[in-house]
Amino acid sequence: MKYCLILFVLFCSCQSPRNQDNRQDSPGKEVYARGFTLLRKDAGYELTVINPWEKARNISFTYHLKEKETTPSGINSGRAAIHIPVERVICLSTSHLAFLRLLGVADTVTAVSGAPYISDTLIQRGFREGRIRDVGYGSNLNYEEIIRQKPDLVLVYGIDGEISGFLEKFRDLGIPAIMVAEYLESTPLAKSEWMKFIAPFFGKERLADSLFSELEKRYLRLADKTSRLTLKPGVMVGLPYRDNWWVPGGDSYLARLIADAGGNYLAGKSGNHESYVISMEEAIHLFSGADYWIHTGMVTSKKEILESDPRFGKLPFFVNTRIFNNNKRSTPAGGMDFWESGTVCPDLLLGDLIRIFHPDLSASDSLVYYREIR
Amino acid sequence: MMERGNLNLSVRIRLLFTGMILLAVLLFFLDILFGSVSYPAWEVLQALFAPERVDPTLRTIIHEFRIPKAITALLAGVALSVSGLQMQTVFRNPLAGPYVLGISSGASLAVALFAMGFPILVAGGLAWTGTWTVAVVAWIGSFLVMLLVLAVSARVNDNMTLLILGMLFSSGVGAVVNILQYYSNESVLKSFIVWTMGSLGSITGHQLYVVAPAVLAGVLLAFLKIKDLNAFLLGESYARSLGVRIGRSRLVIFAGASLLAGTITAFCGPIGFIGIAAPHLARVLFKSSNHLLLVPATLLTGANVMLLSDILSQLPGTGTTLPINSVTALLGIPVVIWMIVKNRKFASL
Numbered sequence: 001m002k003y004c005l006i007l008f009v010l011f012c013s014c015q016s017p018r019n020q021d022n023r024q025d026s027p028g029k030e031v032y033a034r035g036f037t038l039l040r041k042d043a044g045y046e047l048t049v050i051n052p053w054e055k056a057r058n059i060s061f062t063y064h065l066k067e068k069e070t071t072p073s074g075i076n077s078g079r080a081a082i083h084i085p086v087e088r089v090i091c092l093s094t095s096h097l098a099f100l101r102l103l104g105v106a107d108t109v110t111a112v113s114g115a116p117y118i119s120d121t122l123i124q125r126g127f128r129e130g131r132i133r134d135v136g137y138g139s140n141l142n143y144e145e146i147i148r149q150k151p152d153l154v155l156v157y158g159i160d161g162e163i164s165g166f167l168e169k170f171r172d173l174g175i176p177a178i179m180v181a182e183y184l185e186s187t188p189l190a191k192s193e194w195m196k197f198i199a200p201f202f203g204k205e206r207l208a209d210s211l212f213s214e215l216e217k218r219y220l221r222l223a224d225k226t227s228r229l230t231l232k233p234g235v236m237v238g239l240p241y242r243d244n245w246w247v248p249g250g251d252s253y254l255a256r257l258i259a260d261a262g263g264n265y266l267a268g269k270s271g272n273h274e275s276y277v278i279s280m281e282e283a284i285h286l287f288s289g290a291d292y293w294i295h296t297g298m299v300t301s302k303k304e305i306l307e308s309d310p311r312f313g314k315l316p317f318f319v320n321t322r323i324f325n326n327n328k329r330s331t332p333a334g335g336m337d338f339w340e341s342g343t344v345c346p347d348l349l350l351g352d353l354i355r356i357f358h359p360d361l362s363a364s365d366s367l368v369y370y371r372e373i374r
Numbered sequence: 375m376m377e378r379g380n381l382n383l384s385v386r387i388r389l390l391f392t393g394m395i396l397l398a399v400l401l402f403f404l405d406i407l408f409g410s411v412s413y414p415a416w417e418v419l420q421a422l423f424a425p426e427r428v429d430p431t432l433r434t435i436i437h438e439f440r441i442p443k444a445i446t447a448l449l450a451g452v453a454l455s456v457s458g459l460q461m462q463t464v465f466r467n468p469l470a471g472p473y474v475l476g477i478s479s480g481a482s483l484a485v486a487l488f489a490m491g492f493p494i495l496v497a498g499g500l501a502w503t504g505t506w507t508v509a510v511v512a513w514i515g516s517f518l519v520m521l522l523v524l525a526v527s528a529r530v531n532d533n534m535t536l537l538i539l540g541m542l543f544s545s546g547v548g549a550v551v552n553i554l555q556y557y558s559n560e561s562v563l564k565s566f567i568v569w570t571m572g573s574l575g576s577i578t579g580h581q582l583y584v585v586a587p588a589v590l591a592g593v594l595l596a597f598l599k600i601k602d603l604n605a606f607l608l609g610e611s612y613a614r615s616l617g618v619r620i621g622r623s624r625l626v627i628f629a630g631a632s633l634l635a636g637t638i639t640a641f642c643g644p645i646g647f648i649g650i651a652a653p654h655l656a657r658v659l660f661k662s663s664n665h666l667l668l669v670p671a672t673l674l675t676g677a678n679v680m681l682l683s684d685i686l687s688q689l690p691g692t693g694t695t696l697p698i699n700s701v702t703a704l705l706g707i708p709v710v711i712w713m714i715v716k717n718r719k720f721a722s723l
Contacts, residue, residue: 114559140556241568243575243695279410280575281435282693288431307506311438311578316431 031216032190035181036197043067044084045200052181053158054274061167063178065200082176085203086153090135090146094118094340096155096180099198102344103207110149113137117335141166147173153201155180186273187256188346189219195344218347219260225361226262226354233291233357235263236283236317239299239308245283248275254295257346261353262361266290284315292357293321294370298334300327302373323373324356338369387667390659394674398448401681405444406436408690439575442582446574447684448677449582450642451652453589453634455676456596458649459656459668460631463603464624465537472635472649475523475540475628477516479547481639482570484515486551489566490558508569509581509640516636519543524628528621533610571697572643574684581641588637595630596669599623603665646699648683651706652676679706 039046045065051057064081089105091097092113097120100106106122115127115134126132133149136142146154154170154177156163163179170177182194192215199208235258238247248254249272250265258265266286267278278286287293299305302323305312312318329337342349345368352370355362407418413432421428421436457472465474473479488511522543527536555563577585596603602623605613610620638645656671657663680702687701 117559137559241565242573244568276694278693279688279695280439281409281411284431284435284439285411285693309576309578310580311434314434314438316434 031193032187033182033185033193033197034190035184036194038196038200044081047178047197047200049179049181049197052179052184053160053163054184056161061179063176082153082178082201084201086201088149088151088153089201090149090151090154092135092137092141092155093157093180093183094120094335095182095343096157096198097123098341098344099182099195100202101341102195102211103199103202103204105202105204108202110151111135111145113141114335116333117331119329119331119335119337119340143169143173146175151175153178155198157181157183182343184273186251186253188253188260188349189216191253192344192346215344215347219350222347222350222354223260226260226358229262229358232262232264234266234287234289235292235294235357236266236287236290236321237293237295239297239305240280240283243280244277245280246275246277247283249273257349257353258294261350261357263292263353263357284317287317290317290321293317293323294326294353294356296323296325296373298327299325299373300371305373322356324367324370325373326369328367328369328371342369387660387662391670391674394671394678398674398677398681401678401685402444402448405447405681405685406440408685408688409435409440410688410690410693410695411435412691438579442577442579443575443684444681445582446577446585446642447680449585449589450574450638450645451648451676451678451680452673453592453638453676454645454649454680455652455656455672456593456669457631457634458676459653459665459672460596460599460603460627461649462653463606463665464627465533466607466609467537468654469650470537471646472631473544473644473646474537475632476519476543476547477632477635478639478644479544480515480517480519481512481636482515482551482644483547484511484518485569486554486566487511489569490554490562506581512640512643513636516632516639520628520632520636523632524625527624527628531620568697569643570699572645572699572702574642574687574698575695577641585637585641588633592630592634592637593669593673595626595633599627599630600665600669602627603669607663607665642698644699645702647702647706648676648680651710652679654710655679 035050035052037048037050039048041064044067047063047065049061049063051059052061065084066081068083068085087108088110089100089108090111090113091100091109094112094114094117097106097109097112097118100109101120101122106120109123109126109132111133112118112123112127113135114137115124115132118124118127123132127134133145135145135149154175156167156170156177156179158164158166158179158181167177167179180194180197182191182197185191185194193212195208195212196205199205237254237258238245247267250268251271251273252275255265255268266289267283269276296305299308302318305318305323326338326342327336329341338349348368351362351364352367355364355367356370406422407415413435417428417432418436421432425433425437454472458470461470461472461474462468464470467474485508488508523536523540526539530536530539555566558566602613602618605616605618606623608616613623614620635649652675653668653672656668656675659675660667660671662668662671683698683701683705686705687696687698689695
């Protein structure tokens with residue numbers, strides 16, 4: 001605990017008074033997101049993250065946020081209190097960076113995970129200039145570097161229960177780590193609504209509310225354009241590895257995006273939130289009537305698809321579909337901005353897909369995240 | 375117990391051979407008939423014999439996917455079991471198999487370096503590459519290991535030393551692969567793991583023109599060395615006294631076995647268990663240790679078990695599949711356990 005106290009003192013010593021706008025207002029209620037709840041408490045917030053990894057059941061984490069001036073206590077083993085606004089943040093997912101960038105607090109980022117995969121130019125420059133460090137990724141986190149950064153917040157995500165071990169480690173180290181599970185949401189708006197979860201840490205909840213309601217309006221206006229369409233083109237997703245083809249479930253984020261864009265997702269087994277694997281034969285069967293093929297991994301040309309498996313040349317979906325990949329904006333290492341800034345711009349993603357599936361409904365001429373594969 | 379001289383084929387043996395050949399033909403057709411998507415049998419038969427009359431999608435599935443996969447299963451079963459038999463005989467060790475000389479380790483290391491090492495060093499871009507590339511890389515890996523083993527075996531006379539060196543080499547390679555895995559991101563890691571699970575279905579028709587001749591050559595080498603293999607069974611000094619030139623003979627056998635196992639591993643990934651189990655099954659069924667009988671018997675057993683494994687791995691009608699490696703293990707292990715319990719020991723070598 002002594003160590004925690006030292007950490008706390010260090011946090012305080014490098015804090016400067018911050019703009020404390022709109023702290024009196026009640027934050028907007030979350031409408032779409034199912035993974036978190038947000039409660040306004042005296043001089044702080046209570047944030048709860050629910051089932052923050054795939055297959056998690058009845059698991060939740062509650063975080064208490066206290067404004068710095070009101071409670072001079074550090075992190076303690078019982079009730080972890082995080083002092084806001086935070087000023088030194090480590091992001092372990094590129095999508096978290098997008099929230100910070102949108103809220104105008106990307107300058108608080110001191111370290112990231114997997115720098116070569118990050119599209120954000122500010123972060124990239126910070127990394128090149130040595131102001132922002134890379135702390136590794138997955139199970140290979142560089143804890144010494146994380147401690148050295150003296151973060152007052154680490155944004156963590158987990159793909160399975162293993163993450164609870166890491167959270168424990170963070171707690172032992174006295175580092176406030178919170179789970180951000182936006183990637184589990186099954187609709188684009190729910191995903192971006194997590195900006196309301198991130199905002200209180202920086203005192204930006206009113207900004208988040210207004211940004212989100214604008215975003216929501218733009219998205220719904222676009223989705224409305226396709227809602228009365230009867231002719232919906234067949235859409236297939238992904239690329240196989242050897243003879244297995246992983247496809248998003250029928251209740252997934254991508255399935256919803258395709259539906260909102262007026263497409264008919266051909267592998268949409270309903271009730272399935274997670275991705276699942278189908279055999280090559282099943283894929284050929286399901287996708288035989290496809291008109292569009294999207295999200296083809298890293299490929300940039302039809303030739304690359306054929307090189308991976310020459311048999312594609314004989315399959316109806318290869319011959320008959322137009323192929324669009326979401327890697328127009330990607331880093332040399334293969335990090336896709338679709339999964340980064342796209343998290344907070346679902347309206348742009350939807351706009352792209354409407355432009356692809358129904359060019360006559362789209363005012364725009366160019367695609368933001370997608371490129372056609374020829 | 376060793377039968378020498380001319381083979382006196384009993385009725386039982388003749389029946390067994392006929393039965394196994396018929397079974398292989400039957401399983402081969404069943405493998406084409408049953409895929410993960412169900413089609414009526416007569417439609418599949420039409421696609422086979424009158425392809426112009428069926429829907430092009432079905433035609434593609436049968437001709438581009440199921441037939442090459444069935445041929446691959448046949449070839450893989452033959453190659454791995456024959457190469458396993460040769461290793462068991464040369465090393466006089468019932469637990470030896472096609473991978474005892476480190477062939478799958480060599481292939482794994484090469485694929486791991488290619489799939490995971492390059493993205494780390496060159497910052498990605500190679501995460502998704504064609505099956506030819508992976509196969510060539512894996513083949514180079516197992517070929518280099520083969521050269522290394524041949525070089526060592528030319529200097530080391532003792533088989534046990536070679537066996538231990540092979541094991542040590544595999545462990546060393548495993549450590550390097552672990553390091554690469556440790557530093558790899560999830561998607562690359564997943565592609566590698568999927569590779570290690572084996573796959574018969576990713577071979578295309580063109581690749582079969584490489585795999586089939588290689589397997590034929592390997593099997594031919596095995597047949598040419600039948601006399602030496604029989605001599606090896608009696609121990610090296612006895613073999614020497616029979617006039618077998620141990621060093622040269624071992625070299626040829628290793629080269630043939632490596633060609634067989636290396637080629638299959640390159641195109642299908644490491645496929646476990648068949649190479650260890652099929653020779654034992656053949657010994658029990660044919661009750662012989664004469665390689666003139668055992669080589670063809672093992673070859674047929676391997677082909678049958680592999681075809682059956684492939685049919686099961688398709689989980690017919692479910693739209694999904696199981697990794698072939700898991701099926702060969704789950705299918706083979708109970709059979710071998712049953713054999714051991716029944717005979718109270720491993721079929722004698």
